[in-house]
Amino acid sequence: xxxxxxxxxxxxxxxxxxxxxxxxxxxxxxxxxxxxxxxxxxxxxxxxxxxxxxxxxxxxxxxxxxxxxxxxxxxxxxxxxxxxxxxxxxxxxxxxxxxxxxxxxxxxxxxxxxxxxxxxxxxxxxxxxxxxxxxxxxxxxxxxxxxxxxxxxxxxxxxxxxxxxxxxxxxxxxxxxxxxxxxxxxxxxxxxxxxxxxxxxxxxxxxxxxxxxxxxxxxxxxxxxxxxxxxxxxxxxxxxxxxxxxxxxxxxxxxxxxxxxxxxxxxxxxxxxxxxxxxxxxxxxxxxxxxxxxxxxxxxxxxxxxxxxxxxxxxxxxxxxxxxxxxxxxxxxxxxxxxxxxxxxxxxxxxxxxxxxxxxxxxxxxxxxxxxxxxxxxxxxxxxxxxxxxxxxxxx
Ligand code: ATP
Numbered sequence: 001x002x003x004x005x006x007x008x009x010x011x012x013x014x015x016x017x018x019x020x021x022x023x024x025x026x027x028x029x030x031x032x033x034x035x036x037x038x039x040x041x042x043x044x045x046x047x048x049x050x051x052x053x054x055x056x057x058x059x060x061x062x063x064x065x066x067x068x069x070x071x072x073x074x075x076x077x078x079x080x081x082x083x084x085x086x087x088x089x090x091x092x093x094x095x096x097x098x099x100x101x102x103x104x105x106x107x108x109x110x111x112x113x114x115x116x117x118x119x120x121x122x123x124x125x126x127x128x129x130x131x132x133x134x135x136x137x138x139x140x141x142x143x144x145x146x147x148x149x150x151x152x153x154x155x156x157x158x159x160x161x162x163x164x165x166x167x168x169x170x171x172x173x174x175x176x177x178x179x180x181x182x183x184x185x186x187x188x189x190x191x192x193x194x195x196x197x198x199x200x201x202x203x204x205x206x207x208x209x210x211x212x213x214x215x216x217x218x219x220x221x222x223x224x225x226x227x228x229x230x231x232x233x234x235x236x237x238x239x240x241x242x243x244x245x246x247x248x249x250x251x252x253x254x255x256x257x258x259x260x261x262x263x264x265x266x267x268x269x270x271x272x273x274x275x276x277x278x279x280x281x282x283x284x285x286x287x288x289x290x291x292x293x294x295x296x297x298x299x300x301x302x303x304x305x306x307x308x309x310x311x312x313x314x315x316x317x318x319x320x321x322x323x324x325x326x327x328x329x330x331x332x333x334x335x336x337x338x339x340x341x342x343x344x345x346x347x348x349x350x351x352x353x354x355x356x357x358x359x360x361x362x363x364x365x366x367x368x369x370x371x372x373x374x375x376x377x378x379x380x381x382x383x384x385x386x387x388x389x390x391x392x393x394x395x396x
Contacts, residue, residue: 040103042067042225043088043193048097050083050249057083059249061097068223070216072236075246076272081229082197084246088227089195090114102192117186121198123178125170131157131181132166138188156184159218176207183215187222194219196228200235212239233273237261245269267394270312277318277362279311279354280396289393292357297331297388308396315349315365317390321383322373332386336362338378347371352382 041064050058058080065071073081086092088099090111098107106114125134132153139149157163160180170178179199186194199215200208216239219226230236236243237257245252245260245268253260253269264270267278281291283303289296289311296311303309321327336352339361348366364384366376374382 039067041065041100042069042102043227044098044100045084045088046098046100048084048087048094048099050080050087050092051095057249058087058094061251063244063251063254065225065227067225068220070219070226070228070239070241072240072243073227073229073246074233074236074240074243074272075231075252077231078248079246080249081231081246085195085197085227085229088193089116089118115191116193116195117189117191118195118197119179119182119186119199121201123170123175123182123202125178125181125185127170130167130169131162131173131184134170134181135184135188137185142189152188153184156188159187160184161214174207175203176211179203179211183218187224192225194224194226196226198229198231200230201232208235215239237273243273245272247272264312264392267310267312270392270394275315275363277313277315279357279360279362281309281311283307283309283393287388289391292354292359294334294354294356296386296391298391298393299388300391301393303393303395310394310396312392312394313386313390315363317387318362318364319385319387320364320366320370320374321385323383325383327385328383330385332388332391334384334386335381336384338376338380338382341376341378348376350376350382352384354384355381 043065045061045063048058048061050056061084063071073084075081083092087094090106090109090113094107098105100106101115126137129137135153135156136149139152144152153166157166160183162177162180162184165173165177165181170181173181183199196215200212203211212235228239240257242254243257243260244254247268253265255263260269261273264273264276270276271278279291281289281296283301283305284290284295285305286301287298289298289301289309291311298311301309319327321333327333334354334356336354338350338352340351342349344365347368348371349363350366351361351363354360354362366374376382
């Protein structure tokens, strides 16, 4: 049984019991609505700035996180996401700016006086304590009664799918099990805020995917406001209600995973999230761009004539046309020469040079079925179509 299956577990005191299975199935719609419908933010990061000596680690960070929301801080190494999480926790002082939690300014409160539970990448369990003792640690410090601690620990072990593991020491548990203990410990005092600092990074790929699903479902079920740091974009897309893409200490874009994936507002975001093809071009008219000798119709373009632009299109948005396809007569059909073919199991990833623009490689993905309908071999020529509505144009 996974810990998401356990309907008998009482939700924590500050966390309204939320989802039925059907509500979980609607997470997607909810994600799109989350920032509009959930009222006042539970956590507010206001104008936070952080320097280490001369180095600016965070600049002018504003972020509102709504009750029950799962927000991922995402970005390349060194972009400042861990520093921001540590400032939210009070483990690091901001140079300026404020942190407001549940309407209260906690900016100057030490971590011990703030209302959060945290899970670190390295589990950070006490090696000389059993799972039960690790989970009970905060409850004992809070001077809870023995009976209450025992009941709560049992409840938490069940919540994270570790019934029967209470007497094991960290060294007797797998990485995934240790991280479940760390999660149970973080939830023990029913905090208002759950902070996750790359909690899955140390785990192997299969455990990671399983645990991320379980953490997401648990978070939704408990309704606990959660901020997670990750550098793994697929993790953020899968888990977050909203993702915050950071770059060099600033926020590049905040949005639902779908918005960020489909409507990145800069080439940096487009490139960081998923695979994106970029072609350099020049605007011909408001709805046409020239890339080398290729003229592409585009449906969205705010750049003016003669302006240098970068045209972007996702691999899965490029259509592969069969030799008899009626769409060959449409605009934006490009002939491209196959350079390399990579077998991915369920699909092929193919890199090609478009004719008329031999400098910039493009990548497409074909299902095995699609691949069987075209001549897919080194140096073969494929007809591709770039649907105008799928092309994004960024000022260069
Ligand atoms: P990673 O994914 O590699 O952990 P990150 O986005 O979490 O990266 P941070 O750990 O927040 O990045 O660090 C942001 C920047 O601040 C980095 O350039 C880092 O070297 C710097 N930095 C962080 N902590 C300190 C410190 N205590 N003293 C000096 N510089 C620091």
